[in-house]
Structures are given as structure tokens and as C-alpha cells.
Amino acid sequence: MDQSTTSSFCNLGILDSLSNDSICEILRSYNGFCAATQTLLAAVDDLSARRDFVAHVHSLCKHGLDSLVRDHFLRVLEETFERNGASRFWRHFEPYSNVTGLNKNDDLEIDEDEILSVLHSALEEIYLEKGYQEKCLLMLVHAFQSYKKQVSRDTRDLDAERNHLTTKYQWIVSSVLTATLPRNFRVILHWYFKRTLEELSTRMDEELQDHESQSKDGMDLDEKGKICNKVGEMDVDECYNDSRYSENNKLVNSIGKVVLHLRSLGFTSMAEDAYASAIFLLLKAKVYDLAGDDFRSSVLQSIQSWIQAVPLKFLHALLVYLGDSVSYESSSSGLKSPLASQPSSFCPGIDSPSEGLVRWKLRLEYFAYETLQDLRISKLFEIIVDYPESSPAIEDLKLCLEYTGQHSKLVDSFISSLRYRLLTAGASTNDILHQYVSTIKALRTIDPAGVFLEAVGEPIRDYLRGRRDTIKCIVTMLTDGTGGNSSASGNPGDSLLEELNRDEEIQEDVGIDDDFNTDDRQAWINAARWQPDPVEADPLKGSRNQRKVDILGMIVGIIGSKDQLVHEYRTMLAEKLLNKSDYDIDSEIRTLELLKIHFGESSLQKCEIMLNDLLGSKRTNTNIKATISQPSQTSGENAISMDTISATIISSNFWPPIQDEPVNLPESVDQLLTEYATRFHETKTPRKLQWKKSLGTVKLELQFDDRIMQFTVAPVHASIIMQFQDQKSWTSKNLAAAIGIPVDALSRRIHFWISKGIISESAGVDTSDHVYTIMESMAETSKNGAGSSGIQELLGGDEEEERSVSSVENQLLKEMTVYEKFIMGMLTNFGSMALDRIHNTLKMFCIADPPYDKSLQQLQSFLSGLVSEEKLELRDGMYFLKK
Known part of the structure; x- marks a missing residue:
């Protein structure tokens, strides 16, 4: 008897009560038991020592040494498993000890099929070894059971005995393997499931496409349009019964067998983590493949259909193979998923889905929503640039955020993109405003209450307040169909006119009720629609649920006061009206009426008077020309008809300050203006005209020896070119004196005609005095490097200093x-x-x-x-x- 055995007997405290014969019997039985144990566990499938093993167990149990039997058998079992099971198992993977990361299959420097075969054979070998040891363990349990029957026939604790020993052995197996686990085994498992599931996914995708094509071939045109909605509702069992699915079923069984082996070795969580990781990687790749940079189509339905048709189908088959397909209704855990209240509709094609499958579906859908959400949030700047064409992507993002509730991620990410890509010195104010308006329109789909839009818009508004041309650009967007973008094609998304139209429609749609006024009606509507703000909302900003997202209100909020916007609009309107060559102001009247709806009539009263001045000018101009019974008193070769003049008569007290500079017009034009003023005084006594000679536009037709050219220019440009009718060459000082403007102002104005190849410039006798000469032919023009031929219609005088109204x-x-x-x-x-x-x-x-x-x-x-x-x-x- 060895020292450890003696210690065990001493601990049992029975040596003093035993006779010499009993002690000898115990020693013989114990030595025989140890030898039989070694024989049983050392030889695979050799049960020849079974009879002796059982006899020795009975003999030891007779003396109350059953606990000694258990402890020794389990200790030897552990040593044997560590030597014959674990060491051999890990030895299979020693050639791959350098493998520490397998993000791609190419990272492996071995044959893929080889490592697949190695994993299968290693698991099969250790599974057989473990199975034989479990058989030996059951032999011990049966020995205990047979002894109990001989002694008392009481078998009540036999099941507990079996469960106790089985559990302890499973713990031994798991502990030994975990303690000796190499670093590369987890990586190899991840690679195995990734590779096999990719293969299975490819086959299932092909089946899905074949199913779609067959369905479409058997449909008429109307039914083909509905195929995308039916893909996710395919009967999963149909696919299992399909003969083409037999190969897939073999692959599923192969995967399931690996999972079962890993579970038996105590690697349940590692196995689930490995194939779950592979499934999520496949799902992520599918989301990126379907979504990508295409923002003009919704992909959420396609993703949901793919989840139903591929990973859920695989998981259903796997859970059936593993025996985990207990129906949802029969689950006794009490932890039922809230979205599975109607399991049959929750998992189409499966009458009674298991709780595990329901939970997998929830996990996959949440991961898909979150992945698509993150993808769309990372591209939100580009999505908003393409709005409204990208509205399907916005709708998908809205549904994802409703599912995940991660609105704060959108706010933080988008604000960062704005500061990095938009709110920079290189971006024009027009571009920033257009992006802001598109942001409002896009985000009000996601956030109708405007809570998150308030946070996103704050840095844009702060930045725009620091730009001097912000008000001007806003007014341009309000009054111009292209939003001030000359390169735009009039897309209504670039203009705020559509918002003015929307406000008008809302005003027209509001009915009049005898019992309730408009405020009362709106109050009832707001009360019925009230919802609490999201938890991410800033409490300092106040609730915005009681009003709709008002684009114009948010734009005016940048300026801080509608009075400044109205002032800028009045200035721009004056500039536009003064440069009109006709009296067509229908669009301006329409815009003013829309602005009055939003800003009120009183604030725009002066603008209304300005438009009335144009209408009055048209009537006055018609009446004055009707009094002409004979040609103008001016005569001669260069006489100008009264029909060529159209005057804009303004009420100066209601117009912004007008910039005017003295200019000498040609005598014929001056006489025509004097005659027009006289006739105005006769018809509008006692009112008199006071001409602003530098304002307005002049249409000219210049005839040369070899060409005719047409221009629309400012009066000062017309005065310059008309001085060359009688005199072909002028010095700068003489020409400036004739026109009545400073020399430096002449140099800026005459550059327009020089650039058109009509006037040439040369140095005079005095270096400060230039000589300007008219170019009569194209040959002369070509020598100076500029010119054009034919009839042209060009606009001159568009420099900043040509503004008629002070900015x-x-x-x-x-x-x-x-x-x-x-x-x-x-x-x-x-x-x-x-x-x-x-x-x-x-x-x-x-x-x-x-x-x-x-x-x-x-x-x-x-x-x-x-x-x-x-x-x-x-x-x-x-x-x-x-x-």
C-alpha cells in the first residue's frame, strides 16, 4: 500500500476497526482495482478486465470505500485523458503554431483542404477517445448500481450518481483542454466556420437567384413586380425538400458534427462564438454589397429577405441537427423574445420556430440594422448632397434608427463631417446654405420634431452668422429659382421658393370653422400628436414637438431678425427692378405675395410700393408715347425716336439709397430725356422728373465696315462709345472731361470696350494720358489680339461698382x-x-x-x-x- 492510499484510509478512520483479514482483503481489492483501472483506460475497446474491475469495486464498497474508488478512478481518468486525449489532440495543430491571425484565407501558407481535414480528424479522434472513457466511467456507475442492488435493492440515488460522475468527468475534460489550449486554435475555428459558411452562402445565394428567376418566368408582368416582397416569405421547408439542397444539407450536417464535438469537449461558447462571428461577417459583407454607395434605392427589404433565405435557413437546420429546436411555445425558460409573439409570422416557412431561432433572428436583424445605419451615417454628407434623389437611403436610415435608437451617433458623426468638409473658408456661402437646406429637408424625415436637427444645425448657423454675404445669399435663394447658383438648372431643391409655395398651400388648406378659430384647431392637433422628446434631446433647447420643422424659420434664425432679411430683399429687389429693360415683373409680384404670407404685409409695404412704381411707370410710359402726334423735335442724322425710351419712375422715399454719379450723355439723348420730362410734367402736373442719368440700361447696335454688333450696357458705357461717332480717337483726359467722370473711373469703364476688341489703347505723349481709338475693321482688331465678328448680343457693365443700389x-x-x-x-x-x-x-x-x-x-x-x-x-x- 502506498503512502497516499494509507493517508486516505487514515482520513476515513476505519483502520483501527478492521481485522487483519479485512485489511488484507482491502489491500488485495484495491491493488486489483488499480490494475484493472489502468488496463481498462490504457486499451481502447478492450473490456476484458471488466469482470475483475466490477468485483474489486464491490469488495471495496463492502468496506465503505466507494469515495476512494471514485477519486482514484477520476484521477487516473484525468491523467489518461491528458496523456492520450489532449496531448494528441493539440499535436495535430502544432504545424500551424505560427498562425495568429486569419483575416483573409490568403494568410494561410497551407492547403485549405488540409487544415479542414486535420480539424475533422483531430475532433474525430479525441471524440472516440472521450467516448471510450465515458464508457469506462459508465462501467464504474454500473458497478456501483449492481452492488446497491445486492445490498438493499434501493436504486433511488443511481441516477444522481451517474449525473454526478458524468458532470465531473465533463469538467475534467474541459479543464484539461482549456489549460493546454494553444493560441492558434481559436483562430483556426474562426477560419473553418468562415470558409464553410461562405461556401454554404454561395450555394444558397445561387438557389435564391434560381428561385427568383423561376418565379419570374412563371409570372405575368404585374406579378414580377412583387417578387422582391416574396423572397423573404419563401417556405424554408421547400428548400430542404429540394433535391439540389442535399449537398447543402451534407455541409450543414458536417458543420453540425463539428459543433457537437466541440460542445462535448467543453468548447460550447467558443464554437458558438466562432460560427456566430462567421455569420455576422457574411451579413456585414452582404449589407455593404447591397448598399454600397447607391443612395437611390432602398436596400432594407433585400437585406431582410437575405437573412430569411440564407443565415436563418442555415441556423434552423443547424439547431435541428444539434437537437436545440425546441419550439417557442414549449420553451420553459420563460425568457421569450418580445418580437416573437406570433412565431409563425416571425419566421416565415417555419410553423413552430424554436426560441433559439427567434433569438438568432433578432440578433441578426439588429446587427443588420446597426451595420446599415453606421454605413449610411458615415456617408450622410454625400447622401444629403444628393437629396432628394437619395431619399430612399434616408428612409432606410430612419427605420434603422427607430430600431437601434442610436440617434446620438448620427448627430456626433454628422457634426464632425460638417466641420471638416463644409464649414471651411474654401466653401462658398451659397454651398453652405444649400447643404443646410438639404440637411433640414432630409433630417426632418428622420426627426419630424426637429430635436436632433436642432443640434446638427447649430454649428452651421453659428458659422454662417460670421459671414458677411449670408443675408444676401439667403435672399437670393428666396427669390431666385436657381438659389443664386448660376450653374444650376433651376432644381427646386436649390431654392426656397418651394417652401414659400408650401406655406401658401398650408394657408389655403386651413378651413374656417364656426366653433373653433385657427389657433384653437392647431392647439387640438398639437395636443393629439404630442410625444415626449427623445432622451438624447437637450433639455435647455426646449421641446419642439409642438411645431413642425419650419425651414424658413430656421433660415431666418441664422440672421436673427426678419427685418434684416427684408432689408436685404428690398435692396436686391431695387437693383433688379432698376436694371429691367421692360416692365415684366410677374415673377417679382408672385415672390412678394409669397413672402408676405411668411413675413407679414407691413414689413414688405415698401417693396409693394416699389413694384407699384413699375406698374405705374408702364402706364405713364404708354400715356406719354400716346401723346406723340409727330416725330421728336430733335432732328438730324443721329436723331433718336421717343419710342426707344422707357422710363422707370420711382418714389424715392420708399426705395433704398440710390447710387448715382454725374455723367454727360450725348446731346441727342439729353434732348430726348428733356422732352420726355416735359411731357411727363404736362400729364402729371405738378410732378416733375429728376433723371438719374447713370442708372438703367441701353441697347446699342454698332455698325462697322465688316460687322454689326449688339450690346446691352450701362449708360456710362453707352456714353463712352457714342463719343467715337464723330471723333475716331480720344485722349483719356479729353474723353473723361467730355463724359463728365474722373479719369480713373473712365479707365475702369472703357476696359469693357477694349476687351471686346472695339477700342484700342495706346500710350500718349504724356505717360499719364492714354489714347483710345475706335477699331473699324476686324483686321485692326486682330492686330490687337481681340475681337469678334457677326451680330452679337452681350451684356456689359456687370462690375461690382455698377450696382445701382447701395448694398x-x-x-x-x-x-x-x-x-x-x-x-x-x-x-x-x-x-x-x-x-x-x-x-x-x-x-x-x-x-x-x-x-x-x-x-x-x-x-x-x-x-x-x-x-x-x-x-x-x-x-x-x-x-x-x-x-
């Missing part, structure tokens, strides 16, 4: 200049001040004529100008005097 920026600069010294004095005394403090101080102390009545945004714009002029500097939101 809003210039008007603001003039109005704010009176406060510049006061601001400088404040900063001298206080050192530094924030914007709002400067604004409040001006409101408090500048109450004399003129009183300070500017908005915070106007003051910020003026201070930005002082910073650009290096009179002030801005650091951390504080203004300082420039040192």
Missing part, C-alpha cells in the same frame, strides 16, 4: 460709422469687452439722434469689419484695441 453692407457701414468712436472709447477705458456687453452699452447710452437700434448680428458684422481693418482684434470672444 446692405455699405448702408450698414455708413449707419454704424457714427458709433465707431464710441466703441473705441469704451475699449480704451475697459480694455476688453464681449459682443453682448458692447451691444447693451450702446443701447443704454446711445439714445440721442441717431439712436442705436441695430441688432446683435449687425453689430457683430460691423466689428468684424473693424477687425479686418486691423483696428480691433478678437481673442476668445473678447474685443481689444489693436496694438
Whole structure:
């Protein structure tokens, strides 16, 4: 008897109570038991020692040594498994010890079929070894059972004995394998399932395509349009009964066999993790393949159909093979999935899906929604650029976010994209505004309440407030069908006119009720539709559920005041009206009526008077020309008919400040204007005309020796070219004096005619005095490197200095200049001040004529100008005097 055995007997405390004969019997039985155990476990399928083994167990149990028998047998079983099972099993994978990562199949420097075969043979070998050891363990259980029957015939604890020993052995197997687990085994498992499932997926995809083509061949045109909705509703059992699926079924059984072996070795979670990872990789690849960069079609239905037709079909077959296909209704765990309240409809084609399959479906769908959501969020900037053509992608994203609830991810990612790609100095204000409008239109589909749109739009609005041309660009988008983008084709998505039209339709659709006024009706509608804000909403912003997402309201919110927008609109309208060569203002009237719906009639009253001036000018012009009974009193070769003139008569008190510069018109034109003014006075006594001679447009036809050219230019350009009718060459000083403008202004204006090859420029006697000469023929023009032939219609005078109306920026600069010294004095005394403090101080102390009545945004714009002029500097939101 060895020392460990003696210790065991001592612990049992029975040696003192035994006789010498009993001790000898125990020693013989124990030694025989140890020898029989070694014989049984050492030889595979050799049960010749079974009779002796059982006899020795009975003898030891008779003396109350059953626990000794269990412990020794399990210890030897563990040693044998570690030596004959685990070591041999891991030895199969030693050639692949350098394999630590298998992201691609190409990473393997071995034959793929070889490692597949090695895995199968290794699992088969250890499975047989484990099976034989389990058979030996059952032999011990049967020995205990037979002894119990001989002694008491009480077999109540026999099942518990068997379960106890089986569980302990399973724990031994799992512990030994886990303790000796090589690093590359998990990687090999992942690769195995990835490769086999890719093969299975390819076959299933081919079957799915064949099924679609066969279905389409047997349908009429109307039924073919519905095939995409039927793909996800295929009967899974039909595919199993299909003869073509037999090969797939073999592959599923092969995978299932590997999973069963791994489960028996204690690798249940590792196996599930491996094939789950492979399934999710396939699903992710499928989502990327279906979605990609195509934003003009919805892909969510196709993804759901593929999940039904491929991974769920495989999982159903696998769970059936593994014996885990307990129906949902018969599940006793009590952890039923909430979306499986109607399992038959939840998993089409399966009458009674298992709880495991239901949970797999939920996992796959959530992963698909989240993957598509992340893909669309990463491309959201491009999607919004393509809106509204990309609206299917927006709808898919909306459904994904409703499923996952990860709206905050969209907000954070999109704000980052905006700051990196849009809110930069290289982007034009027009582009930023167009993207902002498209963002509002796209995101209100996802977020009708505007909670997340508020967060996304905040950095855009802050950035646009710092740009000087923001108001001008907004007004252009409100009044121009191309949104101020000359290269645009009039896409309504680039203009805010459609939003004005929408507001008008809403106004027309509101019915009049005798019992409720409009506010009461809207209050009831809002109350019925109320929902709490999402948890991600900023509580400081307030609820936005009680009003719709108003694009115009959000655009005006950039400016801060509708008065500034109306002021800019009035300035741009004046510029447009003054440059009209006819009285066609139908589009301007329509736009004004739409603006009045949104901004109110009182704020646009001056603009309405301006349009009325155009209508009155048309009537007056017609009446004056009707009084002509004979040709104009001006005569001669260059006489001009009264029919060629059309005057725009304005009420100057209601128009923005008009920029006018003195200019001498040709005598014939001057006489015509004088005669027109006289006839106006006769018909409109006592009113008189005061001409703004530098404003308006002139249509010219220039006849040369070899060509005729037509132009539409400003009066000053017409005056310049008409001076060359009688005199072919002019010095710059003489020409400037004849026209009545400074020499430097002449140099800027005459450059238009030089660029058209009509006038040439040469140096004069005095270096400061240039000589301008008319080019009578194309030959002369070619010598100067410019020119054109034929009849042309060109527009001249489109430089910035040709504006007829003072810009809003210039008007603001003039109005704010009176406060510049006061601001400088404040900063001298206080050192530094924030914007709002400067604004409040001006409101408090500048109450004399003129009183300070500017908005915070106007003051910020003026201070930005002082910073650009290096009179002030801005650091951390504080203004300082420039040192």
C-alpha cells in the first residue's frame, strides 16, 4: 500500500476497526482495482478486465470505500485523458503554431483542404477517445448500481450518481483542454466556420437567384413586380425538400458534427462564438454589397429577405441537427423574445420556430440594422448632397434608427463631417446654405420634431452668422429659382421658393370653422400628436414637438431678425427692378405675395410700393408715347425716336439709397430725356422728373465696315462709345472731361470696350494720358489680339461698382460709422469687452439722434469689419484695441 492510499484510509478512520483479514482483503481489492483501472483506460475497446474491475469495486464498497474508488478512478481518468486525449489532440495543430491571425484565407501558407481535414480528424479522434472513457466511467456507475442492488435493492440515488460522475468527468475534460489550449486554435475555428459558411452562402445565394428567376418566368408582368416582397416569405421547408439542397444539407450536417464535438469537449461558447462571428461577417459583407454607395434605392427589404433565405435557413437546420429546436411555445425558460409573439409570422416557412431561432433572428436583424445605419451615417454628407434623389437611403436610415435608437451617433458623426468638409473658408456661402437646406429637408424625415436637427444645425448657423454675404445669399435663394447658383438648372431643391409655395398651400388648406378659430384647431392637433422628446434631446433647447420643422424659420434664425432679411430683399429687389429693360415683373409680384404670407404685409409695404412704381411707370410710359402726334423735335442724322425710351419712375422715399454719379450723355439723348420730362410734367402736373442719368440700361447696335454688333450696357458705357461717332480717337483726359467722370473711373469703364476688341489703347505723349481709338475693321482688331465678328448680343457693365443700389453692407457701414468712436472709447477705458456687453452699452447710452437700434448680428458684422481693418482684434470672444 502506498503512502497516499494509507493517508486516505487514515482520513476515513476505519483502520483501527478492521481485522487483519479485512485489511488484507482491502489491500488485495484495491491493488486489483488499480490494475484493472489502468488496463481498462490504457486499451481502447478492450473490456476484458471488466469482470475483475466490477468485483474489486464491490469488495471495496463492502468496506465503505466507494469515495476512494471514485477519486482514484477520476484521477487516473484525468491523467489518461491528458496523456492520450489532449496531448494528441493539440499535436495535430502544432504545424500551424505560427498562425495568429486569419483575416483573409490568403494568410494561410497551407492547403485549405488540409487544415479542414486535420480539424475533422483531430475532433474525430479525441471524440472516440472521450467516448471510450465515458464508457469506462459508465462501467464504474454500473458497478456501483449492481452492488446497491445486492445490498438493499434501493436504486433511488443511481441516477444522481451517474449525473454526478458524468458532470465531473465533463469538467475534467474541459479543464484539461482549456489549460493546454494553444493560441492558434481559436483562430483556426474562426477560419473553418468562415470558409464553410461562405461556401454554404454561395450555394444558397445561387438557389435564391434560381428561385427568383423561376418565379419570374412563371409570372405575368404585374406579378414580377412583387417578387422582391416574396423572397423573404419563401417556405424554408421547400428548400430542404429540394433535391439540389442535399449537398447543402451534407455541409450543414458536417458543420453540425463539428459543433457537437466541440460542445462535448467543453468548447460550447467558443464554437458558438466562432460560427456566430462567421455569420455576422457574411451579413456585414452582404449589407455593404447591397448598399454600397447607391443612395437611390432602398436596400432594407433585400437585406431582410437575405437573412430569411440564407443565415436563418442555415441556423434552423443547424439547431435541428444539434437537437436545440425546441419550439417557442414549449420553451420553459420563460425568457421569450418580445418580437416573437406570433412565431409563425416571425419566421416565415417555419410553423413552430424554436426560441433559439427567434433569438438568432433578432440578433441578426439588429446587427443588420446597426451595420446599415453606421454605413449610411458615415456617408450622410454625400447622401444629403444628393437629396432628394437619395431619399430612399434616408428612409432606410430612419427605420434603422427607430430600431437601434442610436440617434446620438448620427448627430456626433454628422457634426464632425460638417466641420471638416463644409464649414471651411474654401466653401462658398451659397454651398453652405444649400447643404443646410438639404440637411433640414432630409433630417426632418428622420426627426419630424426637429430635436436632433436642432443640434446638427447649430454649428452651421453659428458659422454662417460670421459671414458677411449670408443675408444676401439667403435672399437670393428666396427669390431666385436657381438659389443664386448660376450653374444650376433651376432644381427646386436649390431654392426656397418651394417652401414659400408650401406655406401658401398650408394657408389655403386651413378651413374656417364656426366653433373653433385657427389657433384653437392647431392647439387640438398639437395636443393629439404630442410625444415626449427623445432622451438624447437637450433639455435647455426646449421641446419642439409642438411645431413642425419650419425651414424658413430656421433660415431666418441664422440672421436673427426678419427685418434684416427684408432689408436685404428690398435692396436686391431695387437693383433688379432698376436694371429691367421692360416692365415684366410677374415673377417679382408672385415672390412678394409669397413672402408676405411668411413675413407679414407691413414689413414688405415698401417693396409693394416699389413694384407699384413699375406698374405705374408702364402706364405713364404708354400715356406719354400716346401723346406723340409727330416725330421728336430733335432732328438730324443721329436723331433718336421717343419710342426707344422707357422710363422707370420711382418714389424715392420708399426705395433704398440710390447710387448715382454725374455723367454727360450725348446731346441727342439729353434732348430726348428733356422732352420726355416735359411731357411727363404736362400729364402729371405738378410732378416733375429728376433723371438719374447713370442708372438703367441701353441697347446699342454698332455698325462697322465688316460687322454689326449688339450690346446691352450701362449708360456710362453707352456714353463712352457714342463719343467715337464723330471723333475716331480720344485722349483719356479729353474723353473723361467730355463724359463728365474722373479719369480713373473712365479707365475702369472703357476696359469693357477694349476687351471686346472695339477700342484700342495706346500710350500718349504724356505717360499719364492714354489714347483710345475706335477699331473699324476686324483686321485692326486682330492686330490687337481681340475681337469678334457677326451680330452679337452681350451684356456689359456687370462690375461690382455698377450696382445701382447701395448694398446692405455699405448702408450698414455708413449707419454704424457714427458709433465707431464710441466703441473705441469704451475699449480704451475697459480694455476688453464681449459682443453682448458692447451691444447693451450702446443701447443704454446711445439714445440721442441717431439712436442705436441695430441688432446683435449687425453689430457683430460691423466689428468684424473693424477687425479686418486691423483696428480691433478678437481673442476668445473678447474685443481689444489693436496694438
